[in-house]
Amino acid sequence: MLVEAREAPEVVRRQLAANRDAVQALVTALRSRPPAYAVTIARGSSDHACTVLKYALETQLALPVASLGPSVHTLYGTRLDLHGALVIAVSQSGASPDVVESVRMARTQGALTVALVNVEDSDLARTAEFVLPLHCGEEKAVAATKSYLASLTAFLPVLAELHDDQTLRDALQGLPEHLTQTLALEDQARGLAERYxxxxDLLILARGLPYGVAQEAALKLKETSGIHAEAYSAAEFSHGPKRLLAEGVPVLGVTSVDAAQGAVSAAYAELRAGGADVRTLGPDPLSTLITPGTGHGVTDVVPTALGFYLFAAHLALHRGLDPDRPPLLSKVTKTR
Structure with missing residues (x-):
């Protein structure tokens, strides 16, 4: 897990260079067939990457995004009317039958389909109309790291071109260096992990673009440390889940320096004032573990996620566990 997380700078550098033609082909298609809305199809870590992508598409392009449950087609037999939709499927392996069949259905129903996939000769890659390879190389760890990070970045060059966003283009070019800087925080991540x-139990809070990182964080803590971790929107947390603070459950808050920064900082300050045990991770300069800012909120989430992976791996080691051998789990899960 740690070895693969440390490959992140090179993975993103390789992906940005290798996908230029594929990005341009997709941009051309989207300009000629502008979608009315977008739909994502994924499971696990890939679905958490889709949460980040949802916020990116909605905030940058004003394009509504929904998550499609694969079982709607594969179990319930419904063929959705997806004419005029952009359908984005994300998978490291490209091997899950329900994701593949849902993309096949979407394409026959008139959607423009895109696969973000690491295994380029997979069923998913062959089924989608367009493919943006992740270019991770083989990922051996059960707990995905580099493939999740690559899933965060693969569609961003398309977004930058469609939005004509030079700031995002510049942030993407500088991202490998910012990820290298994040790796230098490993000792700090190890120290923060020691206190847990x-x-x-652990509550993970975030709002906006980093919310998909909070979802991923909760999953990784379950996988690698057996901690009952749950992710909540910092805005929704007071609608019931806040009750858990009375039981002494600690909070790890994910921060940002975008439009959500003020509201999220105020929410964390209020929790602390009420006696909650709150530590934070992200680019906000008041964070407990400060990850590098990249110059754009959409790309800031990538160093934040990498910083969390360093934290999660060392937390498992602190607990005497092997994060690469979680019980009951395997690398590829084929749901139908």
Missing amino acids: RFAQ
Whole structure:
């Protein structure tokens, strides 16, 4: 897990260079067939990457995005009317039958289909109309790291071109260096992880673009440390889940320096004032673990996620666990 997380700078550098033609082909298609809305199809870590992509598409392009449950087609037999939709499927392996069949259905129903996939000769890559390869190389760890990070970045060059966003283009070019800077925070991540060595429960909060990182964080803590971790929107947390603070459950907050920064900072300050145990991770300069800012909110989430992976791997090691051998789990899960 740690070895593959440390490959992130090179993975993103390779992906940006290798996907130029594929990005241009997709941009051309989207300009000639502008979608009315977008739909994502994914599971697990890939679905968490889609949450980030949802916020990116909605905030940057004003394009509504929904998540499609694969079972709607594969179990319930419904063929959705997706004419005029942009359908984005994300998968490291490209091997899950329900994701593949849902993309096949979407394409026959008139959607423009795109696969973000690491295995380029997979069923998913062959099924979608357009492919943006992740270019991770083989990922061996059960707990995905580099493939999640690559899933965050693969569509961003398309977004930059469609939005004509030079700031985002510049942020993408500088991202490999910012990820290298993030790796230098490993000792700090190890130190923060030490304080959760005996935690049984953990609440992960975020709002906006980093919310998909919070979802991913909760999954990784379950996978690698057996911690019952749950992700909540910082805005929704007071609608019931806040009750858990009375039981002493600690909070790890994910921060940002975008439009959500003020509201999220105020929410964390209020929790602390009420006696909650709150530590934070992200580019906000008041964070407990400050990850590098990239110059754009959409790309800021990538170093934030990498910083969390360093934290999660060392937390498992602090607890005497092997993050590469989580019980009951395997690398590829084929749901139908």
